Amino acid sequence: MESFAIYVPRLLPRKDFFAPGHRACIGCAEALAVRLVAKALGREVIISNATGCMEIVSSPFPTTSWRVPWIHTLFENAAAVGSGIEAALKILNKKGVRTKKPKVVAMGGDGATSDIGLQALSGAWERGHDLLYVCFDNEAYMNTGIQRSSATPFGASTTTSPAGKLSIGQTRWKKNMPAIAAAHDIPYVATACPSYPFDLIDKVNKAVATAGPAYLHVLSPCPTGWRYPPDLSIRMGRLAVETGVFPIYEIENGKYKLNFDFPQLRPVRDYLAQQGRFRHLPEEEIERIQEGVNREYEKLKKKLEA
Amino acid sequence: MSSKHKETGLTWQDIDIGCVITSPGNAAQYKTGDWRSERAVWNKDRCIKCGICSIYCPEGCVNQDSEGYFEADLYYCKGCGICARECWTQAIEMVPEE
Amino acid sequence: MGMVGMEGSLALAEAVRLADADVIAAYPITPQTHIVERLAEMVANGELNAEYIPVESEHSAMSACLGSSATGARTFTATAGQGLELMHEVLYVASAMRLPVIMAVANRALSAPLSVWGDHSDAMAVRDCGWIQMFAENGQQAFDLTLCAFRIGEHPDVLFPVMVHIDGFHLSHVVEPLVLLEQSDVDKFLPKYSHPFALDPDRPVTMGAFALPNVFTETKQAQDTALKSAMSVILQAWQEFSEISGRHYYPVEHYRTEDAQILLLTMGSFSETAMVAIDEMREEGKKVGLIRLRLWRPFPFQEVRQAVENAEVLVVLDRCLSYAGPPGPVCSEIKAALYSQEKRPKVVGFIGGLGGRDISVQEFAQMIAKGVDIAERGGEEETEIIGVRG
Numbered sequence: 069m070e071s072f073a074i075y076v077p078r079l080l081p082r083k084d085f086f087a088p089g090h091r092a093c094i095g096c097a098e099a100l101a102v103r104l105v106a107k108a109l110g111r112e113v114i115i116s117n118a119t120g121c122m123e124i125v126s127s128p129f130p131t132t133s134w135r136v137p138w139i140h141t142l143f144e145n146a147a148a149v150g151s152g153i154e155a156a157l158k159i160l161n162k163k164g165v166r167t168k169k170p171k172v173v174a175m176g177g178d179g180a181t182s183d184i185g186l187q188a189l190s191g192a193w194e195r196g197h198d199l200l201y202v203c204f205d206n207e208a209y210m211n212t213g214i215q216r217s218s219a220t221p222f223g224a225s226t227t228t229s230p231a232g233k234l235s236i237g238q239t240r241w242k243k244n245m246p247a248i249a250a251a252h253d254i255p256y257v258a259t260a261c262p263s264y265p266f267d268l269i270d271k272v273n274k275a276v277a278t279a280g281p282a283y284l285h286v287l288s289p290c291p292t293g294w295r296y297p298p299d300l301s302i303r304m305g306r307l308a309v310e311t312g313v314f315p316i317y318e319i320e321n322g323k324y325k326l327n328f329d330f331p332q333l334r335p336v337r338d339y340l341a342q343q344g345r346f347r348h349l350p351e352e353e354i355e356r357i358q359e360g361v362n363r364e365y366e367k368l369k370k371k372l373e374a
Numbered sequence: 375m376s377s378k379h380k381e382t383g384l385t386w387q388d389i390d391i392g393c394v395i396t397s398p399g400n401a402a403q404y405k406t407g408d409w410r411s412e413r414a415v416w417n418k419d420r421c422i423k424c425g426i427c428s429i430y431c432p433e434g435c436v437n438q439d440s441e442g443y444f445e446a447d448l449y450y451c452k453g454c455g456i457c458a459r460e461c462w463t464q465a466i467e468m469v470p471e472e
Numbered sequence: 473m474g475m476v477g478m479e480g481s482l483a484l485a486e487a488v489r490l491a492d493a494d495v496i497a498a499y500p501i502t503p504q505t506h507i508v509e510r511l512a513e514m515v516a517n518g519e520l521n522a523e524y525i526p527v528e529s530e531h532s533a534m535s536a537c538l539g540s541s542a543t544g545a546r547t548f549t550a551t552a553g554q555g556l557e558l559m560h561e562v563l564y565v566a567s568a569m570r571l572p573v574i575m576a577v578a579n580r581a582l583s584a585p586l587s588v589w590g591d592h593s594d595a596m597a598v599r600d601c602g603w604i605q606m607f608a609e610n611g612q613q614a615f616d617l618t619l620c621a622f623r624i625g626e627h628p629d630v631l632f633p634v635m636v637h638i639d640g641f642h643l644s645h646v647v648e649p650l651v652l653l654e655q656s657d658v659d660k661f662l663p664k665y666s667h668p669f670a671l672d673p674d675r676p677v678t679m680g681a682f683a684l685p686n687v688f689t690e691t692k693q694a695q696d697t698a699l700k701s702a703m704s705v706i707l708q709a710w711q712e713f714s715e716i717s718g719r720h721y722y723p724v725e726h727y728r729t730e731d732a733q734i735l736l737l738t739m740g741s742f743s744e745t746a747m748v749a750i751d752e753m754r755e756e757g758k759k760v761g762l763i764r765l766r767l768w769r770p771f772p773f774q775e776v777r778q779a780v781e782n783a784e785v786l787v788v789l790d791r792c793l794s795y796a797g798p799p800g801p802v803c804s805e806i807k808a809a810l811y812s813q814e815k816r817p818k819v820v821g822f823i824g825g826l827g828g829r830d831i832s833v834q835e836f837a838q839m840i841a842k843g844v845d846i847a848e849r850g851g852e853e854e855t856e857i858i859g860v861r862g
Contacts, residue, residue: 080425080429084434086434087398087399087400087401087402087434088401088402088406088433088434088435088447088450089401089402089403089404089405089406089450090401090406090433091404091406092432094409094410094452094453094454095432095452095454095455095456096432096454097432099432099433100430100431100432100456103432103434104429111673112673113673114543114671114672114673116539117680123682124682126401127395127678127680127681127682128401128681128682128684129393129395129681129682129683129684129687129691130384130389130393130395130400130681130687131395131400131401131403131404131681132395132397132398132399132400132401132678132681133399133401133402134398134399134676134678135398135399135676136398136673136676137671137672137673137675137676137677138671138676138677138678138679139538139539139542139671139678139679139680140679140680140681140682141535141538141562141565141569141680142535142561142562142565144531145531145532145535145538145562148527148531148532148533148535148536148539149535149536149538149539150539151497151525151527151532151536151539152495152497152525152535152536152537152538152539152540152541152542152543152547153539153540153542153543153671154539155495155497155523155525155536155540155545156494156495156523156539156540156541156543156544156545156547157543158523159494159495159521159522159523159545160494160543160544160545162521163494163521165544165664166544168673170672170673187528187529187532188528188529188531188532188535190528191527191528191529191532194528195525195526195527262430265429265430291454297455298454298455298456299454299455299456299458299459299468300459301432301454301456302430302456302459302460303459384687384690385690386689386690386691386693386694386697387694388690389687389690389691389694390669391570391631391668391669391698392568392569392570392571392631392669392679393568393569393679393680393681393683393691394669394677394678394679395677395678395679395681396669396677398676398677398678
């Protein structure tokens with residue numbers, strides 16, 4: 069927990085722009101992340117949402133959890149739709165038809181972001197739209213039933229990368245979306261997790277204030293897909309950070325900054341042992357994961373000095 | 375507030391153009407409280423009114439009462455137990471629903 | 473205004489400029505490239521005050537158009553062939569979400585094999601997407617119908633996206649004499665666009681909710697009824713357009729059909745060649761006429777039935793082949809429209825012009841003669857592909 073004094077209620081804006089009554093699973097940290105992001109974004113925003121858990125749980129016709137203008141169309145085009153909204157606001161302001169420019173925010177899960185929607189996102193970044201893209205990463209295509217994505221971590225069992233007699237589950241390392249974002253030279257990239265709510269909200273505010281493309285990658289623990297009891301969602305996010313599996317950092321105009329560092333990272337097995345999706349892993353794979361986490365963490369630390 | 379789905383019984387003429395929903399946040403009529411098998415109960419002797427529970431609630435249904443103590447709106451509380459787990463003073467207990 | 477010689481694509485771009493489009497999100501693809509290049513040039517020179525989004529694919533082009541239209545901006549794009557197919561799923565969304573994106577399609581054959589040349593297979597693959605669709609015959613219509621498209625699609629009683637089909641290369645790349653319109657006339661004809669629920673924090677709406685089985689059917693009934701109702705606005709718009717231009721368009725247009733016993737039906741640029749063939753056959757004393765389908769969706773059932781009610785034979789030319797099914801999509805739809813009629817002509821279909829192949833005036837005459845012959849013999853005949861070797 070960050071070292072903040074205990075007057076938390078007074079530190080956060082009160083109003084919620086993501087209403088309860090949504091159909092997220094019990095204990096869903098992605099819903100919490102969306103709620104906190106929406107709280108930070110406030111009223112003056114237009115959201116373009118991709119198909120996925122959060123879109124489905126928040127918009128069963130004729131009800132909606134959204135208290136801000138919100139549009140969902142398809143799975144792979146949140147960034148493209150967002151680009152269109154941003155361009156429209158620009159020209160309508162120029163022509164005097166509109167007088168305000170609300171922030172345009174695109175939201176998508178890991179599937180919508182790093183797989184099917186990667187092209188649209190890359191295009192939006194390259195064109196430099198004033199667009200904040202938030203990826204809510206629960207590390208699989210959860211809404212369709214826990215199928216693997218390129219964000220699924222090594223060794224995780226999903227329905228399309230199941231652990232079996234011949235397989236340890238996912239055999240690829242998690243795709244590094246923040247690095248891909250940074251490779252587009254966009255001004256602001258950050259990782260965050262709802263287990264660290266103040267950091268998440270600060271980063272939303274920073275991203276909103278950024279003129280041009282910004283990318284937030286939010287780890288969203290999923291009790292249903294990761295297979296742990298729902299009350300442990302916040303703990304799971306903390307363990308991901310404390311073990312170095314999901315480092316919390318920012319890349320501002322190409323400069324890396326690690327927001328939470330620890331004198332010693334916790335062993336990765338502390339994190340893996342808590343989740344059913346890793347239960348099948350033999351010792352040598354746990355070691356392989358530890359090596360991989362160490363390697364990636366060292367790579368990240370080298371970038372801090374650059 | 376009724377938990378009955380409004381979409382049953384809608385005629386095609388009732389539907390707004392392009393299926394737009396014009397009542398922001400009207401999902402709030404849906405009683406997710408029916409989902410739970412246990413509910414969060416606060417012990418006011420231990421509650422220090424820090425609000426961590428209200429921050430971490432995925433439903434956003436934990437609010438302060440008139441005295442500043444926190445409580446879950448049982449219309450929405452899904453009984454996930456995150457608040458009880460995260461409470462610094464362990465002031466929240468998850469009580470099974472009958 | 474005086475007559476100018478202008479390439480079809482460039483005339484179409486002029487229409488978009490006169491309409492003062494706000495956002496153009498487009499991906500280049502032969503043979504639409506001249507449209508989007510000209511528009512980019514207009515924006516770069518300040519001739520058109522618009523945001524030009526050079527998207528990275530057609531799927532993103534139409535997606536960006538959705539976002540733009542939903543925000544209340546007059547939105548235009550153009551595509552062809554493979555591009556239309558790549559944005560296929562997005563087309564359905566534009567219609568169902570009632571976002572009046574205006575799009576020019578330079579009709580191009582669908583791969584494989586790769587062909588950049590014109591036929592209607594791209595248009596026929598998107599029959600059911602719920603867009604208003606019209607076919608231009610010449611450069612003048614490419615200009616006129618595009619202006620009308622903005623007027624029709626954005627009308628508050630319509631709010632549907634509109635496709636203007638122009639034959640790839642035959643219309644997009646050919647220089648023809650045509651007449652543009654003055655800005656003042658266009659301004660009178662075309663009001664500003666506003667969406668009743670445009671995305672705006674002052675009036676937060678949710679667009680694109682998902683529908684359970686217990687309500688999906690109703691949403692489709694609503695969409696279908698609304699698209700059919702657009703007919704009255706289309707007719708009204710074309711009436712008003714005739715008042716500023718002197719050119720009046722109709723869902724079904726006739727050429728020398730008054731006493732015709734034999735009718736030919738065409739769509740797109742073939743109509744002009746067909747008209748020459750009709751003239752020649754009339755010279756020979758044959759009572760033939762031409763029907764040109766201008767409006768494809770909403771399908772003009774009434775106008776089609778009226779147009780053919782006194783004919784004995786109707787020959788339908790399709791510029792698209794539906795494999796192993798009823799071969800010509802247009803022919804199938806015409807037959808379906810006429811099925812319920814007591815009095816109807818014998819309908820004979822032909823396929824031609826695939827992948828940019830031409831059909832000569834003589835071939836048109838031969839087609840009509842063959843069609844009459846087949847009709848007289850009766851029975852089921854294999855639909856001929858005009859000019860196929862082998």
